[in-house]
Amino acid sequence: MKYPKVSILIINYNGGDKVIRCLNSVMKLDYPSYEIIVIDNGSSDGSQEKIKKEFSQIKLVENKENLGSVGAHNQGFKLAKGDFILGLDDDAVASPSLLKNLVKVALSNNKIGIVVPKIYYYSKPNIFNSTGFFLNPITGKMKDLGIGKEDKGQLDFQREIDYVPSSIILIKKEALKTAGGMNEDYFVYYEDSDWCLRVRNAGYKIVYTPNTKAWHDCKTQGELSPFRVYHYTRGKTLFMKQSSTPLNKFLFILFHIFLYSPARIFSFILKGKFNLIKPYIQGTKEGLSSKRK
Structure with missing residues (x-):
């Protein structure tokens, strides 16, 4: 070899x-x-x-x-x-x-x-x-x-x-x-x-x-933090925006905004994680608005 x-x-x-x-x-x-x-x-x-x-x-x-x-x-x-x-x-x-x-x-x-x-x-x-x-x-x-x-x-x-x-x-x-x-x-x-x-x-x-x-040596389920919620949400929405076909991009945005996001924010409220709502919304907005360098 x-x-x-x-x-x-x-x-x-x-x-x-x-x-x-x-x-x-x-x-x-x-x-x-x-x-x-x-x-x-x-x-x-x-x-x-x-x-x-x-x-x-x-x-x-x-x-x-x-x-x-x-x-x-x-x-x-x-x-x-x-x-x-x-x-x-x-x-x-x-x-x-x-x-x-x-x-x-x-x-x-x-x-x-x-x-x-x-x-x-x-x-x-x-x-x-x-x-x-x-x-x-x-x-x-x-x-x-x-x-x-x-x-x-x-x-x-x-x-x-x-x-x-x-x-x-x-x-x-x-x-x-x-x-x-x-x-x-x-x-x-x-x-x-x-x-x-x-x-x-x-x-x-x-x-x-x-x-x-x-x-x-990572956790099986990591504790959510504002940093993690913001960057994960931003990264996912940015990736889907940049890499998807026009049809899949349209379907992803519909799913993310009208189905996933309300459920996600509601889960934060139920768990008393109010500090995660703003970074989640900010991550979504920045991921969808960012342009490829």
């Missing part, structure tokens, strides 16, 4: 001990040729000092402010010297075989641009966190065939998929150059969906492989 150079890109924001755990797992990768780049997005928890102390051999970029997932990824893409880029969130954990098996799949077909492994919840090591998404063109919701389910071998087959999370992802540098970096209309949420769509539109395939695994 060939071992082309891989740039491992880790985006850190207040990762604390989790980013150290992520880096420790990277150091155990069974792969001979890689560089490590960490983009710190203005952390305030001392992550940068921990990284410099324990991993002096890596390239650490310290941003003075949080550039978001998009800004940090694009920053790292420009620095990457490898033929492939392995993107990891700061709370990801790689298995030793992760990189070797992802690269092997990517090399098997010139048209494969992105490869993802089985991704499990770190807190529930045999429960799927993601195996790739398919989009409902009317609601804008992403459907993952595996999320929340126990791995019983039901997804032990390689398949082409439409969308993947950027938390653990291998992309071919050639595909990145053709499709471009992440769309800076986004800050976080749906930025990876927009990116995947452009990779596919550039003629590349996105593939899920069951032959290797990784873990993501």
Whole structure:
């Protein structure tokens, strides 16, 4: 097997001990040729000092402010010297075989641009966190065939998929150059969906492989916050506006404004989450009014 150079890109924001755990797992990768780049997005928890102390051999970029997932990824893409880029969130954990098996799949077909492994919840090591998404063109919701389910071998087959999370992802540098970096209309949420769509539109395939695994230390159901509600709502409406056919865009807007939004706002009221109503409305308005850069 060939071992082309891989740039491992880790985006850190207040990762604390989790980013150290992520880096420790990277150091155990069974792969001979890689560089490590960490983009710190203005952390305030001392992550940068921990990284410099324990991993002096890596390239650490310290941003003075949080550039978001998009800004940090694009920053790292420009620095990457490898033929492939392995993107990891700061709370990801790689298995030793992760990189070797992802690269092997990517090399098997010139048209494969992105490869993802089985991704499990770190807190529930045999429960799927993601195996790739398919989009409902009317609601804008992403459907993952595996999320929340126990791995019983039901997804032990390689398949082409439409969308993947950027938390653990291998992309071919050639595909990145053709499709471009992440769309800076986004800050976080749906930025990876927009990116995947452009990779596919550039003629590349996105593939899920069951032959290797990784873990993501995220919550199964995260607590809603004004920040999350605003950016998720804005990202979804912006993505559907920019990527849909005219008919699907029209149907999505009807669904979102007249069915989904009233139900969503009513649920906030019932739960006493009045502080989420304004960011939800603002996210919807800005997502629908934003223009592609």
